[in-house]
Amino acid sequence: MRVLLVDDEPPAIERLAAFFANIPGSEVVGTAANGVEAQAAIAQLHPDLVMLDIQMPEMGGLALAGTLPLDERPEIVFVTAFEQFAPDAFEVEAADYLLKPVRLDRLRQAVERARRRQTGRRAAMQSGGGATSTFDDAIWVPLREGQARVPIAAIDWIEAAGDYAMLHTALRSHLLRTTMSALEKRIDPGELMRVHRSAFVRLARVVEIRRVDKWLLTLVLNDGAEVAVGPNYARAVTAALAGG
Structure with a gap:
């Protein structure tokens, strides 16, 4: 490069x-x-x-x-x-x-x-160019005074919070009323990978993998956040981290 x-x-x-x-x-x-x-x-x-x-x-x-x-x-x-x-x-x-x-x-x-x-x-x-991505490049979140545009590229990880999702960026967190399944359809997995039924993570932010047993993992991000990896996601997450 x-x-x-x-x-x-x-x-x-x-x-x-x-x-x-x-x-x-x-x-x-x-x-x-x-x-x-x-x-x-x-x-x-x-x-x-x-x-x-x-x-x-x-x-x-x-x-x-x-x-x-x-x-x-x-x-x-x-x-x-x-x-x-x-x-x-x-x-x-x-x-x-x-x-x-x-x-x-x-x-x-x-x-x-x-x-x-x-x-x-x-x-x-x-491959022919011209094709536009089916994924969003940003998410609009509500504010008291209106709405804010949060670029997908600025999000480090996402966690479920009841009927809401918490979008964590380097500067602040944003609360959005949505489901993990709905977000999965909007977010490019190459940007944010689903690692648990309740979490997405930008793998480039992972600095440590803590293994509880063979398929029970916790990802430690560069800001100190710890995100559990679901058993059904562990193999894909491990492979992605090894290849990245």
Whole structure:
């Protein structure tokens, strides 16, 4: 995977470059210090992945992402010290959103997610393109003042709560009146996998598997959440984690 690093802070570029040296199948092909430089570098280098800071002089990361045609652009992973831009990042369909200082394990997860997205996009184009997904790319949830759009890409896991579902993101949780069966029809299993009759999980967020016995598992996510795996789902979940 050809990678372009974009950040106006040299230490941040150096840290990412050092990490990518330890990620097989990736190659840093260039760097840029702002969105204007990044535009030129993307046109010249055709990277597969852009690690993009958000707050930069001349042109920030979100502004740059908005100028790139979605069907032609590289995968984008935002890297920033600020949590509050996450909703905007997923609105422009970023592959992931990393907070500084970046950890190597989270970077690996982000790169793998970007690689899977790129592979899926290329496969769709080779199979004739044009076909639109039958799955939702976002879910609207009620608020006191109206509704909020929650991108599927921003959801880490979902749990049943009586007649409701709790959608957990990195920034907050949202309550939605629906069933797990209804959500299963709306959500791409490549994004969020059903691991229990009462739970979905983004497997890229799993950092530990705790085995109670052969088919009784608990998944530990990077935010510390623990999600039980149902016996009927354990084999598929184990295979997916081993292959991912």
